[in-house]
Amino acid sequence: MAAKYPLILVDGSGYLFRAYHALPKLTNSQGEPTGALIGVLAMLRKLIEQHQPDFIGVVFDAAGPTFRDALYPAYKATRPPMPADLRAQIAPLQEVIRAMGLPLLVIPGVEADDVIGTLATSAAAQGLRTLISTADKDMAQLVDDHVTLVNTMTDTLLDPDGVSAKFGVPPGLIVDYLSLVGDAADNVPGVPKCGEKTAAKWLKEYGDLDGVVANAGRITGKVGEHLRAALGQLPLARQLTTIKRDVALDLGPRDLIPAAPDTVALRHWYERLEARRLLATLDDAAGVLPTAPPASRPAADYDLVLTADAFADWVARLESADLFAFDTETTGLDYMSADLVGVSFAVAAGRAAYVPVAHCYPGAPDQLSRATVLARLQPLLEDQSRAKVGQNLKYDMSVLARHGVTLRGIAHDTMLESYVLDSTASRHDMDSLAKKYLDYDTVHFEDIAGKGAKQITFDQVPLEPAAHYAAEDADITLRLHQSLWPRLQATGRLAALYQAFEMPLVPVLSRMERTGVRIDPNLLAVQSGELAQRIHDLEQQAYDTAGRRFNLGSPKQIGEIFFQELGLPVLVKTPTGAPSTAEEVLAQLADQGHALPRLILEHRGLSKLRSTYTDKLPKMINPDTGRVHTSYHQAVAATGRLSSSDPNLQNIPIRTEEGRRIRQAFVAAPGYRILAADYSQIELRIMAHLSGDERLLAAFASGQDIHRATAAEVLGLSPEAVTTEQRRSAKAINFGLIYGMSAFGLARQLGIDRGAAQEYVDRYFARYPGVRAFMDRIRAQAREDRYVETLFGRRLYLTDIGHSNQARRAAAERTAINAPMQGTAADIIKRAMISLDGWIEQERPPVRMIMQVHDELVFEVVAEAVDAVRGRIRGDMERAAELAVPLVVDLGVGADWDQAH
Template sequence: MTDVSTDVSSSTASAPRRRVVAVIDGNSLMHRAFHAVPPTMNAPDGRPTNAVFGFLNMFLKMVDAFDPDGVICAFDKGRPAVRMEMLPQYKAQRPPMDNDLRQQFPMVKKLLEAIRVPIVEAEGWEGDDILGTLARRGEAAGCDMLLITGDRDMYQLVTDHINVVSTRKGLSDIAIMTPESVDDLYHGITPQLVPDFYGLKGDSSDNIPGVPGIGPKKASALIAQYGSLDEVIAHADEVKGKMGENLRAHIEDALLSREVARIRTDAPIEMDFDTLAFPAYDAQSVGEGLGELGIMAMQNRFLALLGEGAAAAADAAPAFEMPRVVAVAHAETGEGVSEALEEVARAIEAGEWLGVTLDDDKDEDALFGMTRALWVATASGMVCFEEPQTAGACAACVDAADKNGVDASRGLINGVLVHLFTRALVCSPDVKALIHQLSPIDSTEPELMDPLDVDSDRVFDTTVAAYLLDSIRSEFDAAYLADTYLSSGLPAARGEDGAAEDAPTAAARYAAVSVAVREALQAAMERDSDIDVFTQIEMPLVPVLAGMERAGMLVDPDRLKALSDQLGGQIDALAARIRELAGDETFNISSPMQLSHILFDVMGLPTKGLKKTQRGYYSTNAKVLDEFARDNEFVRLVLEYREKTKIKSTYLDALGPLRRLDGRVHTTYNQTITATGRLSSSSPNLQNIPTRSELGRTVKTAFSAGEGSVLLAVDYSQIELRLLAHLSGDEHLVAAFNEGEDFHAETAARVFGVPVDQVTPALRSRAKAVNFGIVYGQQAYGLSQTLDIPMGEAREMIDRYFDAYPGVRAYLDQTIADAKATGYAVTMFGRRRPIPELKMKNPVQRGFGERTAMNHPMQGSAADIIKIAMIRVAARLRDEGMASRMVLQVHDELDFECPLDEVEKLTALVRDEMENVVKLRVPLIAEASTGETWADAK
């Protein structure tokens, strides 16, 4: 293999430089790109683009490595008539091209035209023959030819001036094939002898027969011994054994296979190598071509090839243009306040959407920054409101604001924000963060505006919108929004590499981008039917979450410390016993590598069937240890040690420092993290406290409602199973819920064929596992692991389940079929989840995709239902003037801090809203319980 930096020309230093021309095998690279890049990329109009992206990535790497003077791309066109006339079964076994790949060939050809790369194809001719013809003609024209392909039969074309750049694994592993490297690879087979080599060994991928029983090693050995296929045939009688018999019986096959494998160099094509040049495109054409497919991330790489440098390339690109700053308001002096407010008033009067972000200059470790700035992007330009972090607005500022209807008595920025939320159309990448400027997280700080006063019809969160359009993506920053929805790059922000002296701040840039993409985001949501989820669920939920985050959960630090000290003693005792059982070996129990050494090297536990980690030791994850824990005290104690140290470090030791001045911890709810639509919780994560373990319950005893109040927990009962009954319409499943029977016992009776009154606890438990397993798309293997039963028994249980509820099987099959056809699963409210795994070749990934398709309609609909319930309950609490507060959401459960005299009313109110969110074929049931602590309430 030759290094990619090697000069592929063999000419001497004194000889004139030969021009380098790269010829790309378009079909080969597109197939490799399609299977190497996950099918998660789409053009703005929904067409898949993963193969195009991978192709361009390989293209750019090739250009970077070889700096060719010209580039040509060859494609197959029509059926390979020349070879099919010789061998009718040629490539007949190949499956039809994947439709998602087929769609991308016209797209990549259009892009190649945009970057002025000649496309060469001829009806009835394969790309291989186009490459062969171009290679020979280019060599004759005095060029060094590079053939970019993954096909090894192209090695026959290699000469001193024709090299094959052979793509191997993925898109980046390549080998440059010279006459010497071809000889080395095939042990004496020169390029000229490659067709002879294929004549003997054949090629199963192309259905070329060769000689049965002769593989690559035997073929190369025979040719090395006799010199050529013709000579091998001439001496066929000398070849002994079965190989000789096969050779003599298949001489015609060998000769035919050689001819089929021989690359033609006489294709009817034209190419003027003297005028060929690369790059020959302009900035506008490449920008338009990439923009149409939403692949703007590669734009600067293409523009940089024009020789203008990265900065010039960025200038040449159709980059996002920052609006000019039309007014800056200084709260300290009052300067510019009137002008800034007048521009905002003009925009509000005109009904414009305003891009709004807040910025400050706090250092990461500083308690206070010097100033903060509110950026407002209007149709006319940017407006900035600046004020000190620690001082109020001056009298002149307050007067100027008052004349424009803004109350700046508690700060200019606060006054402007109140004004915007009550009168304007506000577009922002984080609407909730803006609300918290007026309703601070710490409830000891004054609240200038109730979050529920924010009209959700007048706010637009661009991050939430982008998430709904691609819920499996993790980042939705300004660069992504501009690239995807504006087909443009972003100018560098202040402080970033390459930023100009007058570069905008990141916050200013984000405000401008947010309002610029709003219309495209809305159009995309309307096209994809996400708009109702956005306007009726996600945006109304933002103020509700802001209110819950401010309410927080009251936590007792003394209780946390006492529990931590108690658990610390238990952990020390466990550690001592673990080390004793290990023969007093000194090791870190929390280190997977050191624990693995103790388990498998010192103690000699069996390793059959276990996998090693990338670092070379046997895994000690929970699944592995659970298997050993049944019969091994040491392993049981290690698992107990892990659980207790995690509870202590994650909750008991961490929650206390997170308390604010109000004595509460205030979790942050995230709307754009989970692909299912469920909310997640962070800093701290209160949703992940273990619910079934005694240790988790112990942590919850530190949370309370305070004097004179209790915590009320209201939880949906079996909501996903009820949704399965509704969505599948299975008459037996629907009847079981409507008749109010013990659903799991009813399932056990139907699955195991016994009367309901004879269902034992063990049978009910098994039926319960099947019920919930079906919701999550669990297959026989998963159920066998859950119940610790043979896989055959688990498979039989699942089959009986579907016999008992045939409508469920039909529904799940249809759901998978629909997801495969559309590429996504959808909830009953229209929330989409893309499932690219359904298109993957790996059966494990594809199986995950099928389980996801089955589960999303239930889990996603449950997430939508509780969000709607939260919106309605919050409105009822406010409208009825109740003192009770919604303080927590944990999946299917809502928790409230409730004065004792409101318990009965609140319970009825919450159950009413939760149970009547939507009309199903079966009733929704919400179960309520109360307690002085969170542990008591649940």
């Protein structure tokens, strides 16, 4: 019979504290404390025998501060120090739990609650029912149809009805309830004198915490006064009491498979504890839990190749392999300067080799030369019919290109397999994937090269550890592919997307990165100087406005001037009770017309612009190419969009004068022009396609200005009668809906009252009922499937879509609406890039694709060829997808990037 709760998550820290305070203070004959430890083990055994789960995890708080301490330094400050006899039992208890074969989790930076919340949420998304064993009332916020709490000391279960009966509010309001009541044990501020019944009464009357806050003026008596005085603290209390559900973990709920108990270790511990009853259990052949058979792990057979004969043998193996894993080792991470130090291969699980070519530490053995190895491998590496697999092969491709080798036949990339399988997973690096999918702990680079200032480059690492590290990389890459590829194939649309979009994009991005973009450092130097002067002028204006000099980077000094000297209104308080000067507070004060906050905000913005771009970009010019070379990342953004770094091209401002001037420094080479091709309103067009709204489709089909058409529809005007201000309002709602903007957000953006904004939204949906129907449909589908898809089948998983916390659930719903549009737009531009790169590679027109920024592709084109190629570029981009409305591309040409807009 299947377990009612396939997954059990145990609050190990809670178990230990409860056992310590509930049971006698026992010691063994050596005087070591044992009572709490033995009590926890008894509770664990009872829990497991009663429920017989398929998966189980015992979770403890890690030592050291968590993110909540950063939010609120006084968090848990009132707790007395842990008793020494309790602290002494933690490490032995965890050793015994490991020996029992139970998965143990101790994650730094978060609390056990957060780890449990993350695993329970992930399990629910996978259809697993979870039983959380705890007495912590905070955990009641996790309860839903998939998650139940159990208190093993009282044998009571809490389902959603049980939570409502116990606390007077349903699970979805537990965070709000705790925020009002506070928690003396954790020193979480709440509303003084607000007890459990009062909190439940308020929430029942006003709906949720936001409703209580909105109606604070209506609550009479002393408790009403306390509530109004505590309003500034309630957002902090909500943050502190909300359990995180997105902790970055290296394993998921189905990885929590109990192992066979280590009876030798258990006997040692039970004898040391002098626990006779536990010793007696070792005679039970069944052990603690039924366990899955241990996964077979092939023995590692790695070769260090130093001779021509050994190398020839390996080349023959590669030539006869249907697929082999390939990896490079280099002197650094910069693909434009890294030198090749060695190459590694794997032809079967556990069978791999490393060929060093440039280790140069004192006493290093003779190695085959780089030229010899590359000359022999080049035909194989450049053979399109020889299938290769790697981890982040774009980097290897770029490094090999520096050495005259064009890597072809890239069949698979494990980083991208993992990313397409689940883009919301926090990490797709090989070490994390090995642990997650193979339960394998790899040798890390720091293990062989050191850390920090003492870290050496790979060419200085001795050959023996270098060979194991490099060969293991290839071996694990091959094993990961053997695990990940069948998972992708099981979901045919994901496999098709991976093969049609992500894999063909790898060489495209490598070529774009290596081509780079030309920068005018002199223009940036002039702008830097001008920015420095403006920053200085802003400082002087700020001093004049404040009436004295002060440090514009000091929150303390700013707070003194704002609230003590100028008497500005206090909008938000910090956890310590001081008035906040955070950026959002400055923005609100500036919106209210206060000059000094506006000056400080402008000062900060220009200072960041100068340090990030005008000062930094000239230093990033490659001395060999005279160009800046960014790195594009395929496996970062959950929606499928590309990101970039060093420099981050996606964040260069476009709507400000300063941002446009930075773009003026992105210039064409002599004899060339910059051609910028930008999809026009692509996400709105995708919305029209997905929603099928008749009026929206008609507006795009007739080529109308969509924002003017929207204003005309909503306001009942002719398009010609729409004013510039009315068009601006329509544009705000058109794009705001895509990102889930509320009437409140629209009111703030447009500077109108909330009622007027809500009326505008209502009229919009009345005129575009297909859009409302689409939004309702996608929310319902997301709640059912726990994911949404793009037009081409890319998935984005939504772990919070069924969250009991209304704010988190609403955020997931906004993502559900936006992700199909943003993700489809990302897929379309990727398809266009692949098509255009194929044309450039095959026909060799005088065109270079040099940048991708959001919905825009940027090219460098020989001046005389601009007219000849612009039609091809526009055509390939507009044909990248068949939608119910036409895709439209705006093209611009100029001597620099700004001029091309």
